[in-house]
Amino acid sequence: MINVNETTNSMTKTLITAALFLSFLTGVNAQTKKPDTVIVELAKSSKLIFTIKDLSDLPTLKAYDYQALFKDILAKIEAKDTALVAVTPMMTEKSFSNEDWGNFDRKDKDRDEDDDDWDNHSRRKRHYRKNSQSFFNFDLGTNNFLQDGKFPDQDNENYAVRPWGSWYVGFNSIQKIRVTGKFYTELGLGISWYNFKFQNDGIVMNKGDQGVEFIEQTLPEINPIKSKLTASYINVSVVPVIDFGSRPHKSLLWGNSDAFRMGIGAYAGYRIGSYAKQVYTIDGDRERERTRSNFYLNNIRYGARLQMGYRGTDIFVNYDLNELFIADKGPKLNAFSFGVIF
Template identity: 45%
Template structure:
């Protein structure tokens, strides 16, 4: 573009701005009387024809910068158009005529509203996703409650009528867990943390006593009190553990946020937002207490409780399976190592299963 064309464009821009400011400042009564505005730009003219007030309001919606950009492009291309002179004669000039279509303000408003709605929906979706899949690590407590038993060479001891056969009802397994829920990525989370658990092996025969002898731990039926009414006999072992379980969640959220000793607002983990989840991990523990207890009635209620290690393994380790849907979670634990020290008791692998809440 030549220097002269640039100068004309600059003057034209200024004139359009001044002209529009002048038009927008004209009262309605004046607009009804005036139907045209002519702005002289050097040897050129800018003509605004305004028939009524509605056209004036429509004119306010035009993008002047876009119009001037079109004018600049046409000047660069040295276009030729037609303009209508004041005397009504049409003359061909080496000039540019730009025709701007009427602005559809209603459609524009609708597009703006749709764009705004889309943004709001995306923001809400991002917010929902953030709540459904919380980043970082969250902490809560939960409780494992179920039953426990053990197996010997892949079989239950009751198949051979061993004295240490466990009664299913009453052999309660209890665990208090301090759980950290760490987001990994996608549907994957990691549940990890310490816990304290109790095995309660309630024997089928209420007269069974656990004896810690020089050659190891044995089980014998009480014969010293033949007339006594025996109520219960059990062996209890407590462990301090550390558990790590990778979780795969197929719902909008990972694990439910527990209501038991909860540190967070329960509404953040609505049951309706939780789907199916499953995970397999491991645990390791250290024995912190063990004792046997037998309860009987011999003219009065008696209870013998003996604290001893009973040649139990100090360490335990095993696999843990967790699965759940919405507000319900199930667990299954299996000890890979034996309950008693090798050669000091029967070869038993303990396991437990139940519900988590």
């Protein structure tokens, strides 16, 4: 606690006038230099400090009613028992807003510069948070493939698949970045699964020397139930999106839009696993067989992705531009998938 001895009004006025005069003398030739500080000792542990940064402030300082100001300072110190007092300076003609009174020295300028740097950094961080957001989403839909622009079941091929039961599943981590105005980009990293459920439940896949084979099981004691091919991939994607209802200065861009939005981008994936599965009954017993093999599947997949949404609902369409199987090792098939984004 600061103990300020009570002084007479005349002494107070004299000391303050002296402080202003000394400040003026030391600052005449230094208006563009660092602020000057004058310290007036009032008692053993009390002092009055003036810091003048610009001599143009002197006319304003001369207008203060220092007697009223000093009484107000003493009253607040006695009432609050504090070392830092915020007061409203009294003037003969007009009043000013609250100012903080405390101990200042020539280091204030450096501290102010540091504060400015921190404020600028904070504003940059807030701007970044407003223009990007990370989240997870979930793709759920169906998949199939085309051969020369047609579905294989049109030619009754053994590898024709059922749309219902051929599920496409994907888990993705998305970084959504505002580009400008109504445009933003979604950067994705995730994992997905193709599940091709064959129309003929008796189809058995085999990796032969010349290529992949789709053989129909004809043993009478076997009652086929299901046959499918599953392949999993790690994927990356880039999808630029335009949101027709987005406001350029909207602070939270990850909220549901109230209008139509659409994006077209690209993706690439690397196969991390694949297997064929058959489910059947024999002599009344249910059996499952799972054969892990690459089946001459391409290790890389890449293609185009379309996203469309309205309010809280989004759909996707993926189309692989490269073939599912290695050239000359399997049928020329281009896989695709479509569904809903959760």
